[in-house]
Amino acid sequence: MVLRTERGTWERPGTVIDLHLAGAGLETDEPLVAGERVTIAFATPTLWDPLVLTAVVAWAHPLATTNELDALGRPRSIARSGLAFDYPTPDATLAMFEMLVAIGFE
Incomplete structure (x- = not known):
């Protein structure tokens, strides 16, 4: 998983340690800043293209x-840090829900 700032000033690899419909818990090699806006892309078993969320x-x-x-x-x-997702469309919310179902989220 790779994180990017919305302005594209940096890019950091990370590991998702907790994932749910509202957001995700992450581990990164460098600390993030609370309040910062980022873009995250998920490879999903239900979509051809990555699910990209802010x-x-x-x-x-x-x-x-x-x-x-x-x-x-x-x-x-x-x-460690936590993200709160901003879904741009209802379709993006549904895509995340379908991904969580496909990976066995309970």
């Missing part, structure tokens, strides 16, 4: 060291 960073935590090691054997640092 979102607001609802909350953000600073970097924290984990017990995981990076490729060089150093402790890995991650930052």
Whole structure:
């Protein structure tokens, strides 16, 4: 998963750790800023093209060291944050709902 600012000033890889209709919880290698607007793209099993949504960073935590090691054997640092999705159309909301059903969201 890749995040981009709406203005395109940066792009960051990340991992979705929690996904629901209203938003998502993320882990990134660099902290996000609460209130920032971002674009996120999901590859879905129900669409040919990625589902691209805009979102607001609802909350953000600073970097924290984990017990995981990076490729060089150093402790890995991650930052956690939460996104609140902005659905541009009812079709986008339905596409997210269908994706959640397809991946077994309960």
